[in-house]
Amino acid sequence: MRMRVAIIGAGMAGLACAERLRAGGHAVAVFDKGRGPGGRMATRRLDTPLGQVTCDLGAQYFTVRDPDFTARVAHWATTGVVARWPAAGDDAWVGTPAMNAPVRAMAEAGDVRFATRIDAIARDGDGWTLHAGDAVHGGFDAVVVAVPAEQVPALVERWVPAFADRARATPSLPCWTVLAVFDETLAIGDVVKRAGIIDFAARGGAKPGHGGPEAWAIHATADWSTAHLEDEPAAVQAAVLDALGGVAGGALPTPVATGAHRWRYARSGQVGCDALWDGAAGLGVCGDWLSGPRVESAWLSGHRLAEVMG
Numbered sequence: 001m002r003m004r005v006a007i008i009g010a011g012m013a014g015l016a017c018a019e020r021l022r023a024g025g026h027a028v029a030v031f032d033k034g035r036g037p038g039g040r041m042a043t044r045r046l047d048t049p050l051g052q053v054t055c056d057l058g059a060q061y062f063t064v065r066d067p068d069f070t071a072r073v074a075h076w077a078t079t080g081v082v083a084r085w086p087a088a089g090d091d092a093w094v095g096t097p098a099m100n101a102p103v104r105a106m107a108e109a110g111d112v113r114f115a116t117r118i119d120a121i122a123r124d125g126d127g128w129t130l131h132a133g134d135a136v137h138g139g140f141d142a143v144v145v146a147v148p149a150e151q152v153p154a155l156v157e158r159w160v161p162a163f164a165d166r167a168r169a170t171p172s173l174p175c176w177t178v179l180a181v182f183d184e185t186l187a188i189g190d191v192v193k194r195a196g197i198i199d200f201a202a203r204g205g206a207k208p209g210h211g212g213p214e215a216w217a218i219h220a221t222a223d224w225s226t227a228h229l230e231d232e233p234a235a236v237q238a239a240v241l242d243a244l245g246g247v248a249g250g251a252l253p254t255p256v257a258t259g260a261h262r263w264r265y266a267r268s269g270q271v272g273c274d275a276l277w278d279g280a281a282g283l284g285v286c287g288d289w290l291s292g293p294r295v296e297s298a299w300l301s302g303h304r305l306a307e308v309m310g
């Protein structure tokens with residue numbers, strides 16, 4: 001049966017689900033509260049005296065191991081939206097020209113409505129409706145919730161309480177990310193892994209297809225981010241850049257532009273299954289938090305949910 005499916009969340013999981021459902025002949029509409037594609041693979045543009053610089057704000061690279069995901073990534077590579085990045089590892093890939101490129105390509109292939117935060121879902125004799133402020137989007141046979149675990153219960157609790165319980169039992173860890181653009185090259189390799197309060201840092205321009213001036217994205221460790229979650233962004237920037245200076249062997253030059261982003265739900269836990277589907281209710285859940293905190297897990301979760309839905 002051809003279904004009309006609403007998907008909440010246009011990150012890697014939701015869009016992988018949408019892509020597979022469309023391939024199966026279903027009609028799919030995706031809703032996302034964000035202004036553009038990416039989710040936790042988002043990019044941010046910084047205005048600097050050197051011009052506008054695009055920085056990867058969330059995941060800096062992703063790994064590829066599963067055969068189905070390997071095939072999907074190989075296809076993305078032929079269309080130029082991903083490339084290998086050996087600096088991060090033998091099985092590491094990045095989006096090109098920015099990390100959100102594969103998600104953007106998937107979003108452009110379908111019906112995706114951005115700037116639409118879904119507050120609630122409801123079911124009656126005519127199927128599912130989605131409520132976004134005063135707007136109502138109706139006429140769906142099934143709903144897929146593809147958002148971080150912490151945001152799942154509010155949407156599904158009333159309809160399938162067991163899904164809400166699974167999500168509540170799978171908390172995510174936060175991450176402070178600092179962006180910094182310099183007008184000179186820092187004396188550091190292209191990546192920094194596990195150095196003091198730095199979990200991972202990457203020289204953006206060193207990634208294939210990225211280019212631009214000397215720009216760094218620096219993720220603080222989960223422990224440090226948890227302890228400093230409510231700190232002012234300026235204090236976070238100072239601490240994280242100080243740590244990067246330590247790696248560089250001294251004080252850093254003054255950045256020409258900086259930014260900070262607090263990911264409250266950066267890296268998920270893990271339920272241990274690919275996806276959740278209640279066929280009688282017509283309600284499914286996918287996302288990285290079901291099978292592990294990685295881009296690959298998010299894709300697999302969405303893809304496998306669509307296979308189960310038929």
Ligand SMILES: Cc1cc2nc3c(=O)[nH]c(=O)nc-3n(C[C@H](O)[C@H](O)[C@H](O)COP(=O)(O)OP(=O)(O)OC[C@H]3O[C@@H](n4cnc5c(N)ncnc54)[C@H](O)[C@@H]3O)c2cc1C
Nearest residue numbers: 009011012013032033039040059118266287288294295298
């Ligand atoms: C700092 C950081 C570093 C990371 N590093 C790596 C790494 O090195 N390698 C790796 O593989 N992975 C990494 N990850 C994890 C990876 O980014 C995620 O696993 C993956 O992108 C999750 O995809 P998703 O679709 O499950 O969720 P998301 O990308 O979070 O997508 C969920 C979407 O739902 C939307 N949404 C939420 N609530 C609503 C609502 N009520 N209505 C409408 N829309 C809604 C959001 O706007 C978002 O776009 C990192 C993540 C972060 C944040």
